[in-house]
Amino acid sequence: MSKVRLSFLLPLLAFAVLALFGAIALYSTLLGSRDPAQLPSVLVGKPAPQTTLPRLRQQDHNNENSVTLTEFRGQPLLVNFFASWCAPCRVEAPALEMISKNIAIFGIAYKDRSEDTAEFLQQFGNPFQAIGMDIDGRNGIRWGVYGVPETYLLDRDGVVVLRHAGPITRGIIDNTIMPALEDLGS
Template sequence: MSDAAPQTRKSTMRWLPLIIVAALGVLLFAGVMLSRNPNREALPSPLIGKPAPAFRLPVLHEPGRLVTSQELLGAPYLLNVWGSWCPACRDEHPVLTRFAESKRLRVIGFNWKDEHADALRWLEQFGNPYFMVLTDYDGKVAINWGIYGAPETFLVDGKGVIRWKYVGPMTDAVIQNELLPKLAEVEKAR
């Protein structure tokens, strides 16, 4: 009888690593599926309803020209954070291009932590939907905006106040269900 107990314990111990790996796999799978959920809530931003952080950044296609946040006042704009190194930005790009073609709103590119030549090549390859592309080579301006990844998108009203933020690739559904209603509010408040 005492020989059976150690045998059962050895058999159970043999399966333990497999059980642990399977449990970790289930948790990893659940995390990935939750992160892909298009209905997830956008991450809150403490900047919503507050003036957009001031900046002075070079223009990608005119490196000697600096644009300030003050120069963008007067009409709402969509600030889209992207980089040539960002796979999700490639997924978002056709959606953003279609939206920019509507000319409903100025779409400003915010090229983040990218190499100048890589950013130009990327836009040449996939098209340039932007009214203007600002560059934040070292990422210092992005810190003030609370940017921690790409893509991220901000709706800024004509007075320079951030009205909406979306983290992740924009989709047609996000534009229809979130951005356009928020834009309508901004336009109505003028």
């Protein structure tokens, strides 16, 4: 009978193990050290795709017609895909503003019209060094953008170090982006 009794305990034990895993995963999500939005990217460790885009005209800024990624070589760079039509992009605006003091940010307006992008920047602030217009989203495909907002961290040589899908928050900056940036030695 004791063997029978033991087999009746098995489901409970199996469940306990599963629940423990779930609890750990949830706990680390709560702490911010794990983020389900952080999807694996094939780009990590590889040079960022060549990117030349029409430049969004802004006052007191560069008057060139286009902007390329290579302009930013020699310093770590954040590449941020955003759009005026995307609600989470509004959410991440303050966080981007904050981190723009530490690192240059190249904004790529994804499937957006210049008027709308300009209005968005006026409303929510402009943390970007330059903004490229990816009007048909083809550039996004090359980068493998999952959805806006999405952010990539590039090192001095333009190699992708990190990818974050979803809005940037204070927790993401402190726990993910800043440590990676410190590893790059800036």
